[in-house]
Amino acid sequence: MNIVIIGATSGIGKALFVKYANADNRIGIVGRRTNQLNVLSQQYPSKTIVSKADVTNLNEIEQAINTLLKEFG
Structure with a gap:
């Protein structure tokens, strides 16, 4: 499933991520803290x-969701 x-x-x-x-x-x-996002992604790359x-x-959120949708395919 994609989440x-x-x-x-x-x-x-x-906690939900884990x-x-x-x-x-x-x-x-x-999230807004790139370093924390990268630490999490390294756990499950x-x-x-x-x-x-x-x-x-709202513009950043819209752009982030669009980026994720493209990556999920």
């Missing part, structure tokens, strides 16, 4: 697609 998690770098988003990655899903993670965006900026 997108917005706010994946900490808290509930991070849960779904362990269940053999492809996961698009979105074949399952993770990273897209940086600040959730307070």
